Amino acid sequence: MLHIINKSPYDRPALDSVLATGEGAILLIEDGVYAAVKGGAEENKIKGAMGKFKFYALTVDLEARGIADRVMDGITAVDYAGFVDLVADNKTCQSWL
Amino acid sequence: MKFSILVSEGPYTHQSSDTAYQFAKAVLAKGHEIFRIFFYHDGVNNATRLTTPPQDDRNIINRWSKLAEENNLDLVVCVAAAQRRGIVDDGEMKRNGKDATNLAPGFRISGLGQLIEAGIQSDRLVVFGD
Numbered sequence: 001m002l003h004i005i006n007k008s009p010y011d012r013p014a015l016d017s018v019l020a021t022g023e024g025a026i027l028l029i030e031d032g033v034y035a036a037v038k039g040g041a042e043e044n045k046i047k048g049a050m051g052k053f054k055f056y057a058l059t060v061d062l063e064a065r066g067i068a069d070r071v072m073d074g075i076t077a078v079d080y081a082g083f084v085d086l087v088a089d090n091k092t093c094q095s096w097l
Numbered sequence: 098m099k100f101s102i103l104v105s106e107g108p109y110t111h112q113s114s115d116t117a118y119q120f121a122k123a124v125l126a127k128g129h130e131i132f133r134i135f136f137y138h139d140g141v142n143n144a145t146r147l148t149t150p151p152q153d154d155r156n157i158i159n160r161w162s163k164l165a166e167e168n169n170l171d172l173v174v175c176v177a178a179a180q181r182r183g184i185v186d187d188g189e190m191k192r193n194g195k196d197a198t199n200l201a202p203g204f205r206i207s208g209l210g211q212l213i214e215a216g217i218q219s220d221r222l223v224v225f226g227d
Binding site: 004006029030031060061079080081083084085087088093095097 | 112
């Protein structure tokens, strides 16, 4: 399953909820990309979950927030075409609003 | 692959209307089909043709209308959400005794069943909201 998170982890607990589901792919978009910052408060949590989840972040949203060059290792940046591929490749997708 | 999209956030609010639009364009560019785009809750505000953003800003509503025209898309606005927020077509104007319409070109007002059908008929339903 693809989990789409569009809110900052400092605003909403969506990331924690997703990680509690067990496994899958996580795409960070809009303010959700703040979770991807290297050295951020979410880093240990995300690094610890990398065995169970694959992490992606939308490039344009990283760039819009000036953090495209500060993404932690192990998170793959994707463009909108990559976003479409992730939705197509996963049988289901859930937007955590 | 057949996609449908649900938009539940108004334009110029946070970012969902923009993300949904860019995603829809990418879906079409990849050669996939869009079965329907459904506008629900505050998302129905994407469908008022009276929106007039500053000239140097994107016109989210016209952008949807253009995308629909170019790709023959089905843009559906939830009727109950539209009534609450004053999104009106000819039929709703007559039915509710209003004196004007404001539904933008390319959109149509219909019921929630259209969302359910989109979920059933499409391979993927992607939600964009607040």
